[in-house]
Amino acid sequence: MAAISLQGITKNWGDTQAVRDIAFEVKSGDFAVLLGPSGCGKSTTLRLIAGLDTASAGTIAIGGRDVTGLPPPQRKIAMVFQSYALFPHLSVRENILFGVKVRKEPAANYEARLKRVSDILGLDKLLDRRPGQLSGGQQQRVALGRAIIADSPVCLMDEPLSNLDAQLRQEMRREIRALQQQLGMTMIYVTHDQTEAMSMADQVILLRNGSIEQNAPPALLYAQPASVFAARFIGTPPMNILPLAEGADGAVIEGSDGPVILPRGSGRGLQLGVRPEHIALVERGIAAVVESVEYFGADTIVGARIGAAPLLVRVPGQLTLAAGDRVRLGWDAAHQYFFDSATGLRRAPG
Numbered sequence: 001m002a003a004i005s006l007q008g009i010t011k012n013w014g015d016t017q018a019v020r021d022i023a024f025e026v027k028s029g030d031f032a033v034l035l036g037p038s039g040c041g042k043s044t045t046l047r048l049i050a051g052l053d054t055a056s057a058g059t060i061a062i063g064g065r066d067v068t069g070l071p072p073p074q075r076k077i078a079m080v081f082q083s084y085a086l087f088p089h090l091s092v093r094e095n096i097l098f099g100v101k102v103r104k105e106p107a108a109n110y111e112a113r114l115k116r117v118s119d120i121l122g123l124d125k126l127l128d129r130r131p132g133q134l135s136g137g138q139q140q141r142v143a144l145g146r147a148i149i150a151d152s153p154v155c156l157m158d159e160p161l162s163n164l165d166a167q168l169r170q171e172m173r174r175e176i177r178a179l180q181q182q183l184g185m186t187m188i189y190v191t192h193d194q195t196e197a198m199s200m201a202d203q204v205i206l207l208r209n210g211s212i213e214q215n216a217p218p219a220l221l222y223a224q225p226a227s228v229f230a231a232r233f234i235g236t237p238p239m240n241i242l243p244l245a246e247g248a249d250g251a252v253i254e255g256s257d258g259p260v261i262l263p264r265g266s267g268r269g270l271q272l273g274v275r276p277e278h279i280a281l282v283e284r285g286i287a288a289v290v291e292s293v294e295y296f297g298a299d300t301i302v303g304a305r306i307g308a309a310p311l312l313v314r315v316p317g318q319l320t321l322a323a324g325d326r327v328r329l330g331w332d333a334a335h336q337y338f339f340d341s342a343t344g345l346r347r348a349p350g
């Protein structure tokens, strides 16, 4: 059974439609990520699930129960927000237990639950400190502790790592994912960071202008993007999108193993997409001129131009190339995508 189910959810703020006809389901025990650029409606969707705002239309069910009209406490969900919202004058212990006490849950098992949560999060030696005496990562763990001590099967997180530095973010990603799996929680996690989404999620719900652009597991989103928007939102650097010349029917582009055969009629109104990591420098390929070379240790990003069209190429290791060099580029036909120039939608192969 779906742990969370949204049907036809719309939210209007006056004239602004923050989200429009959103529908998705999250399976029990899955980690779902709401992903998209600023203003696409991620936080709105999360707040509607939490019950902090009321939907203009549609229904929300949690654990098979319609909660559309219920206030937040009756929805039995745990929440972690961007600002940890810890009480500065309370100890770690008191911060973690705060919600449990507010809900007047039986005091009998406070200590056992606190011990379990602080062991899991490595906070056992910090219970008497105040938030001001903790690092950012430790504060984040206290916020997580407060969410998971509630033993709610569903947990919502809104950009919980955005205040942390890059290294700590990565550690906390792994920690949150491990915790979610260990506790069997159903998670809905908001981020605008595609790396975070790809590395943590079972299911990515990609939003654009208040609507769902694509809803798929990370590997599928990467391999079968539904549109130019989805293709360019996932992957670093983003997928190259190249215009195809008018009348470019049949064999057009000379690839690494000879010409790449484009589908008949594909030249008109189509764009070609190839990811930087799928392009190689080859002997026989498409002529290009190098414009920039950036070395990152494990790989090098080469900026080049095929005619007037700019593109990026990611190759492993270091290259002895400089701006102005002439190279030849190739890729496997299996790694090229075609998108309708007018709608941006991907044309299925064949």
Ligand SMILES: Nc1ncnc2c1ncn2[C@@H]1O[C@H](COP(=O)(O)OP(=O)(O)OP(=O)(O)O)[C@@H](O)[C@H]1O
Binding pocket: 013, 016, 017, 018, 019, 036, 037, 038, 039, 040, 041, 042, 043, 044, 045, 192
């Ligand atoms: N309380 C509100 N009143 C009016 N408009 C709002 C309100 N909350 C959100 N909006 C609008 O709804 C749209 C979606 O906002 P939302 O906060 O859900 O986006 P988001 O994807 O979470 O963005 P971000 O990543 O920047 O937080 C935006 O256009 C925003 O301005």
